[in-house]
Amino acid sequence: MGALLAGAGTGWVVAGPPTTSAAEPVARPPAATLDALDVAVRGGGAAARGAAGDRPLVGPSRPAGPGPTSPGVPSTATTRAASPAPTVPPGLTAADVAAGLLAADVPEHASGELVVVPAAQRAHADAAGGTDRVLRVRVEVEKGLPVDPAVFADFVMTTLTDGRGWGGDGSVAFEVTDAEPDVRVVLASPDLVDEMCAPLRTAGQVSCGRNGHAALNFRRWVEAVQDYGDDRTSYRQYLVNHEVGHLLGRPHRPCTAAGAVADVMQQQSYAVKPCLPNAWPFPQD
Incomplete structure (x- = not known):
């Protein structure tokens, strides 16, 4: 099992090609839309389990001693501009x-x-949550995507260990x-997701949770998606929780x-309305 604490850095360990039951990618319709798709995502394969930054630096004022014919003049305080x-x-x-995201x-x-x-x-320890059932999560990213893998992994684990999450x-x-996981959370291109799912x-549009992996x-x-408006953070939290939910x-x-809070297992990637968007298994008021 990997360490639960982490520092900075974005080094990768090669995991090799994805291990799924899919042998061939699925052909994508040329004009597929979310509304037109008929995806029945199943819950198959359920898991058993410093610096503070540069601050303005002001030098001390040092009045010069008075000269023989002129009054003393204080020196100008020097500053160093903060880093942008x-x-x-x-x-x-x-x-x-x-x-x-990087692009x-x-x-x-x-x-x-x-x-x-x-x-x-990992920047912090994951919450144990007072339960004997602890699932080991391995986060993976497809090489070549414009994403910072360490930041993505932190987003995923922060979502999963939130008090509103599945451990709530x-x-x-x-x-x-x-190391060997109970659950894999994988960020992959549309083509690779089609293969894994x-x-x-x-059809290059949506995600799935099956065979032990949540393929995002x-x-x-x-x-x-449109129903989440500008709140892409909440949608991303929903995506993690929904697909991991299938693995559970x-x-x-x-x-x-109408007007009810959507269940996190509602297919909100297709439509949220007439319910209200919700990213969490145990939402709090």
Whole structure:
């Protein structure tokens, strides 16, 4: 099991090609849309388990001693300009960067090679949650995607260990590993997701949770969906919780009533309305 604490860095450990039951990618319709797709994502394969930055630096004022014919003149305080704030790439927001994105481009395919984010890169310990059932989570990213793998992994694990997440009822907890996992959370290009999710028909548009892996479609990670508006962070949290929910054996749920909070297992990537968007298994008021 990998360490639960981490420092900075983005080194990768090569995990090799994805291990799934899919042998061939699924052909994508040329004009597939979310509304037109008929994907029945199943819960098969349920898991058994500093620096503070440069601040203005002001030198002490040192009045010069008075000369023989002129009054003393205090020296000018010297300052060093603070380092500029990190630049947000074009087309992205600060929230996008916090989810690991480095660019807004969505390649249809990348290298096809999955790399494991080392557990040592975790910035904080994962919550144990007072339960004997702890699932080991390995986070993987397809090489070649414009994403910071360490930041993405931190987003995933922060979501899974949130008090509103699947461990909110004390039934399960999650800890990160770079060794043999119970659950794999994989960020992959649309083409690779199609391969990993087959025979489910994801058509380059949506994600799935099956065979021990939650395969998150990079297109959805970048673009989210219309019903979430500008709140792409909440949609990304939903995506993690929904697909991991399938690995926990949770089936899809319908919208129960107009204006009701959507169940996290509702297929919100297709439509949220008439329910209200919700990213969490145990939402709090």
